[in-house]
Every structure is written in structure tokens, then in C-alpha cells.
Amino acid sequence: MTRELTIGEISARSGVSQSALRFYERQGLIAARRTDGNQRRYPSATLRRVALVQAGKAAGIPLERIREALATLPDGKQPTKRDWARLSAEWRAELDERIATLEAVRDRLTSCIGCGCLSLKTCRLLNPDDEAASLGGGAHYLRRVSPRGRGLAQRAR
Numbered sequence: 001m002t003r004e005l006t007i008g009e010i011s012a013r014s015g016v017s018q019s020a021l022r023f024y025e026r027q028g029l030i031a032a033r034r035t036d037g038n039q040r041r042y043p044s045a046t047l048r049r050v051a052l053v054q055a056g057k058a059a060g061i062p063l064e065r066i067r068e069a070l071a072t073l074p075d076g077k078q079p080t081k082r083d084w085a086r087l088s089a090e091w092r093a094e095l096d097e098r099i100a101t102l103e104a105v106r107d108r109l110t111s112c113i114g115c116g117c118l119s120l121k122t123c124r125l126l127n128p129d130d131e132a133a134s135l136g137g138g139a140h141y142l143r144r145v146s147p148r149g150r151g152l153a154q155r156a157r
């Protein structure tokens with residue numbers, strides 16, 4: 001029979017508060033059986049699952065994605081090193097995408113510092129797909145700054 005732990009033991013060993021553990025349980029991230037006295041008993045593999053949740057949270061992975069990943073693990077058994085490698089590989093693509101988005105926002109923010117227009121129509125931070133914004137600040141439809149700007153101005157009419 002696998003060893004079972006109380007919520008207090010899981011909390012002490014994982015460093016996660018009991019209220020957070022109860023929240024994880026309500027969210028379907030971990031599961032416990034109830035004793036006759038209605039106390040929670042967790043399989044020892046729960047410690048590894050809690051560690052996975054903590055790692056996912058630290059990486060900014062949404063709880064829903066963490067739940068999906070945990071659902072692929074065998075119930076009541078310790079996730080293996082191989083399981084962790086598979087999950088982290090899946091999350092890596094998501095992290096790369098998030099990093100690319102943050103870099104793009106950072107770069108747009110940098111170009112906006114000193115501009116300050118915050119125009120909902122042309123700000124590269126607020127309206128990144130606006131074609132005229134890619135030409136820089138200013139009224140490009142009124143000025144003829146480049147063949148591309150001229151093309152945009154003509155299309156805007």
C-alpha cells in the first residue's frame with residue numbers, strides 16, 4: 001500500500017499553505033481520499049504534483065494548462081523524470097511564444113517613450129498592426145515621406 005500524507009504533512013514538506021492545497025484540490029490539480037472522519041489523505045505522489053504546479057506557476061503557465069498537463073500523468077504514481085521532460089518540452093514552446101510577445105511589447109514601449117501620443121489609431125504599442133505606425137510618429141497621411149507612405153496615404157482616401 002502506498003504511503004498517504006495528511007494535508008499538514010503535504011503543506012510542511014512542500015511549503016505550500018493548506019488553503020492553497022485545498023484550492024488546488026478544488027481546481028482538480030491534486031486529489032485526496034477522505035477518511036471516516038472526513039479528513040484528507042493524499043498519496044505521496046501528490047508532493048511531486050504540487051512541485052509541478054509550483055514550477056508551472058513560476059514559469060507563468062496558466063492553471064488550466066497545468067491541469068491539462070497533470071491529467072496526462074498516471075493517477076497516484078510518482079511522475080518520472082521522463083514525464084517532467086515531456087511536460088517541460090510542451091511548456092517551452094508556450095514560454096518561447098510568451099517571451100517573444102513580451103519582447104515585442106518592450107520594443108514598442110521603448111519607441112513610445114518620448115512620443116507620448118498614446119493615439120488609439122496610430123500608437124505602435126496600442127495599435128501594433130496599424131500600417132502608418134510602422135513609418136514612425138507623425139501624420140503620414142498628410143506628408144509624403146516615402147513611396148510606402150504615399151501608397152498608404154492614397155489607400156486611406
Ligand code: FES
Pocket residue numbers: 111112113115116117118119122123124125126137
Ligand atoms: S505613444 Fe505609442 S506611438 Fe506614440
